[in-house]
């Protein structure tokens with residue numbers, strides 16, 4: 001009798017430019033998982049806020065219902081699930097630029113913003129199942145600690161700040177990774193931290209392929 005394969009949930013957390021998304025994308029393809037980049041969610045939500053002239057947490061609290069009328073959806077392309085806002089998935093260069101990098105950590109520290117995304121992010125597990133994927137791989141800062149503390153595998157990726165800054169520079173992106181990490185790790189709600197029981201991997205001296213191979217073996221053993 002063939003045993004039915006368990007639907008897998010894999011959480012990948014880590015600091016800015018730690019390689020979470022590239023690693024998760026490759027693992028999704030190798031194991032038929034749906035990949036969700038939750039950093040993109042925070043970046044996407046930053047767009048309507050910036051459009052309303054909100055550039056910091058103080059502005060957010062001073063404005064009336066800043067998250068009202070924002071309708072979140074999911075568009076799946078290949079193994080990637082993208083968050084749409086009022087029916088539109090923003091282009092990568094709209095959410096990955098200096099303007100958004102400068103404000104996104106501040107917005108992500110606001111409990112209302114995190115609450116706004118919590119249910120949506122949890123729901124992606126059902127989306128992955130409905131679409132026939134073998135599981136879900138989600139990357140971010142609080143996936144193994146808050147969103148899916150019960151995940152089948154929780155990974156925490158680290159790398160020296162210099163190595164991470166080099167990676168971002170190689171992508172042609174100006175991003176103060178150390179500064180964002182400091183903000184992300186020091187906030188009160190869902191701070192960036194390695195959750196207890198997670199597998200910590202330091203990728204400073206590893207290639208992307210080596211990190212993928214390490215985690216891939218762990219997924220195959222589940």
Ligand code: DC
Nearest residue numbers: 038039042104105108140141142180
């Ligand atoms: O992974 P990234 O650099 O694209 O994430 C952008 C910002 O979003 C990051 O500075 C912190 C925040 N974030 C978060 O607080 N929680 C997550 N699960 C994912 C991202």
